[in-house]
Amino acid sequence: MLQILSRIQFAFTVAFHFLFVPFTIGLIIFVLIFEHKYYKTDDVKYKKLSDFFGNLFIINYAFGIVTGIVMSVQFGTNWAEYSRAMGDVFGSPLVIEALLAFFLEATFTGIWAFRKNRISKTFRLVTVWMIFIGVLLSSLWIITANGFMQNPVGGTWIAEEGRVVFSSFRDLFFNPYSWYMFIHTNLSAILLTGIIVIAISMYHIQRKHHEDTFKISARIAAWVILLSAVAMPITGYTYMNFIATVQPDKINMITNGVSIMPEVSAVLPIIVKTAFHTMTILGSIFILFGLYVVVFNDKLKESVNLKKIAYFMIPLPYIAIITGWMVTEMGRQPWIIYNMMRVSEGISSVPVAQVWFSIILLVVFYVILFFMDYYLSIKAIKKGFEGEL
Amino acid sequence: MHELLGIIAFGIIGLAYFIYLVQEIPIIGVGILNIFIAPTNEEKKKLQSIAGLYSDGVEVWLIVAIGLTFAAFPHAFGQLFSGIYVPAFLLLAALIFRGLSVELLFKDDHPKWIKYMSLAWSVSGILLLFVLGVFFVSIFTGFPYENGAMSFNVLSIFSTASMSGGLLMIALAFIIGAVWIKFNRLPELSDKAFRLIKKYGIIYSVPLLFSIVLMGINNNVVSIVSGQLFLANPWMIALPLASLFFFILVSLFGHLKKAPLLYGSFVLGLILFFLSGFLGTYPYILFSEVGFNEGITITDSMASETALIVMSVVVLIVLPVVILYQGYKYVYFLRKDKH
Numbered sequence: 001m002l003q004i005l006s007r008i009q010f011a012f013t014v015a016f017h018f019l020f021v022p023f024t025i026g027l028i029i030f031v032l033i034f035e036h037k038y039y040k041t042d043d044v045k046y047k048k049l050s051d052f053f054g055n056l057f058i059i060n061y062a063f064g065i066v067t068g069i070v071m072s073v074q075f076g077t078n079w080a081e082y083s084r085a086m087g088d089v090f091g092s093p094l095v096i097e098a099l100l101a102f103f104l105e106a107t108f109t110g111i112w113a114f115r116k117n118r119i120s121k122t123f124r125l126v127t128v129w130m131i132f133i134g135v136l137l138s139s140l141w142i143i144t145a146n147g148f149m150q151n152p153v154g155g156t157w158i159a160e161e162g163r164v165v166f167s168s169f170r171d172l173f174f175n176p177y178s179w180y181m182f183i184h185t186n187l188s189a190i191l192l193t194g195i196i197v198i199a200i201s202m203y204h205i206q207r208k209h210h211e212d213t214f215k216i217s218a219r220i221a222a223w224v225i226l227l228s229a230v231a232m233p234i235t236g237y238t239y240m241n242f243i244a245t246v247q248p249d250k251i252n253m254i255t256n257g258v259s260i261m262p263e264v265s266a267v268l269p270i271i272v273k274t275a276f277h278t279m280t281i282l283g284s285i286f287i288l289f290g291l292y293v294v295v296f297n298d299k300l301k302e303s304v305n306l307k308k309i310a311y312f313m314i315p316l317p318y319i320a321i322i323t324g325w326m327v328t329e330m331g332r333q334p335w336i337i338y339n340m341m342r343v344s345e346g347i348s349s350v351p352v353a354q355v356w357f358s359i360i361l362l363v364v365f366y367v368i369l370f371f372m373d374y375y376l377s378i379k380a381i382k383k384g385f386e387g388e389l
Numbered sequence: 390m391h392e393l394l395g396i397i398a399f400g401i402i403g404l405a406y407f408i409y410l411v412q413e414i415p416i417i418g419v420g421i422l423n424i425f426i427a428p429t430n431e432e433k434k435k436l437q438s439i440a441g442l443y444s445d446g447v448e449v450w451l452i453v454a455i456g457l458t459f460a461a462f463p464h465a466f467g468q469l470f471s472g473i474y475v476p477a478f479l480l481l482a483a484l485i486f487r488g489l490s491v492e493l494l495f496k497d498d499h500p501k502w503i504k505y506m507s508l509a510w511s512v513s514g515i516l517l518l519f520v521l522g523v524f525f526v527s528i529f530t531g532f533p534y535e536n537g538a539m540s541f542n543v544l545s546i547f548s549t550a551s552m553s554g555g556l557l558m559i560a561l562a563f564i565i566g567a568v569w570i571k572f573n574r575l576p577e578l579s580d581k582a583f584r585l586i587k588k589y590g591i592i593y594s595v596p597l598l599f600s601i602v603l604m605g606i607n608n609n610v611v612s613i614v615s616g617q618l619f620l621a622n623p624w625m626i627a628l629p630l631a632s633l634f635f636f637i638l639v640s641l642f643g644h645l646k647k648a649p650l651l652y653g654s655f656v657l658g659l660i661l662f663f664l665s666g667f668l669g670t671y672p673y674i675l676f677s678e679v680g681f682n683e684g685i686t687i688t689d690s691m692a693s694e695t696a697l698i699v700m701s702v703v704v705l706i707v708l709p710v711v712i713l714y715q716g717y718k719y720v721y722f723l724r725k726d727k728h
Contacts, residue, residue, distance in 0.1 A: 166692070
């Protein structure tokens, strides 16, 4: 029971956290593009776009950061044995992530959120660059930690002590699994944001609200969708070929819907297979959508159907991302660290009642947070360029 | 070499906790004060502006301290946080609402939104500092850890001493929050804050609460003054006493409204408090109140030499850079800001 509850809690908190993460990764890239254009051309349209999408970034970043802190404490509260076994290797990327990435993005996000209208153009650009670098480094280091769990290189398993000992920083950092994940995950974040940006832009274009300005964001978003959607299967295919060499059982689950591990239930590989196919079907839809919005970019102004399609598309990249992570994480079962440590060996021995307490607390809070984010984001989107951003 | 790296990591964790708290207390103080001294939206916006600018960057210090404990002392990290499961989630709840309220206070102009968010900003700040105070005093007084496990219920760490520590943090936040408002050249709001902390006696509660914390630390069977370093160097007893002296000065300078001297006394008092606590618990990373031998020492729990080398190199290169750019941010905006 304890194991199931801890797993449910972790899956729930990480999935919820990941609602905000990809959107902020993608948004900061868009803001960087607009801010660069503004810096070079002095055209106030780009400043408006930067402020508008920057405001959405701040709202979602706030939710992302607070739900992220839960994750780091949770390793200690619910996964004490995992922390003990893995701390040697997992700890370093986490600390590096905090030192290199979190400080950078948090320090400069504060400036962006509360002083962007009082600082010079150059300071604005530097601020966005620093946030962008911070966001990118953050995703790199957390994926490095996750990459080790998938393909443990750079650490040696000491069976007598039941823990991993750090052996090579180079191997850990250049783990191919991490780099495939890093590229694939960030591309999916960019794609997701492109779809949301085009839907928001179309909403304003068709309301004839600063349509010239929103046409700029729609055009950029259309190309971003197409390019990232095309790049996804290319990177995904090479990623799969690599997985076949290090996690053959995951490929077995994806292709045949079965696992060779006796302790894996019969249902799990079927879920992995279904999740994988859902992701690839959605990937094909994204390519078609990308082509459509690039080719018919001029029709954005009047096509009501295209606007409806764009709205309908918004949940799809979220589904694709969640199913992608389901393949990654469920596909490595029963291992928490592949071929080294089982998930069941990683949990804390805490009273079940306490875990129930934390699950109920988190569910209640997260439901509130979800509605807060939805309410604020929709309101900010509808508001457009009106008011202080 | 391995042990030395472990000791360095222990020192850096203590330093990170200190840097976090010394910045967090004024920032949270502004948030707590908002419902007492800033009835209008314009006033609330000013307070949000001087707190929100720094709050995210400050919070990272806590993540670094927790992350370093995980990385450098994985066994102790697991034992500690699974042992304080419920308080840890209370801390998270407070962090969530404090982080969101300060960022999102004016993201909607509906009066109810602003009312509840400003209330959440204040209440989450109080809860956060209370749990942090309880947590730090428990680190210094020790946890009921024996035979390799925590032996207590969810409320055991809420002792008289630790709760006094929590109240001490809240009282300091009220006072240093008022100072921070003054440093940011908002004299009317700062005057209101000073009147409030004098009227309700908050300014005078600091030495009293700290004395209870010290008694709690020293009255235990296993206490920091009977720890390895304090026994070997009896003069070190001067550290907690000097800390008490500076906390008395906090009250005195608060009474006289001497903001810079008050702030200096607070920083010195806190440094000496943390030095006393961490040096007193040495060589234990998880100090047990049951008996010295029950705790987890630095060497018992430290990560491998390779892991500690990687971490030390990164910390020694990156941390000064972070301190530099965060410090510059304070200097730049404290000079430039006009409200």
